[in-house]
Amino acid sequence: MSLPENLKWAFATQTSWLQxxxxxLLGAALLFAGISHLTFNRAEFVAQVPYWVPLATDSVVVLSGIVEIILGLSLVVLYKYKALVGWAAATFFVLIFPGNISQYMNEVDAFGLDSDTARLVRLFFQPVLIVWALWSTGAWKAFKNRNK
Incomplete structure (x- = not known):
């Protein structure tokens, strides 16, 4: 099977041992978070689902947990596709960011975040996760070098 020409950049990614x-580590964290969505932290995650999401909150938690498990496993085992998985993980972190904003704006206590300051500080970690996903997989570098 031959890759489409416009996707070949994603498979030529070299990363360092540190990346x-x-x-x-990011894969393991996502795997753990996904499992916790479905088990022991379910109520905490339900509390974070914004009121405007048009699905049942428990369904959102289950679906996002499944996605986290898939992304976590993919980051660990699909190393040949790491750049694509990196973009998928970064996109996921962008998509769930409204839940963190909603938790802050609606003053929802969850995960020990029981003050406006704690909830606000947490918001600054979401961009860190996005950068982590793109850097550790070489996704940003691969995309930048796609036409070379």
């Missing part, structure tokens, strides 16, 4: 370690 590999951070990619695997």
């Amino acid at each position: 590999t370690i951070f990619r695997i």
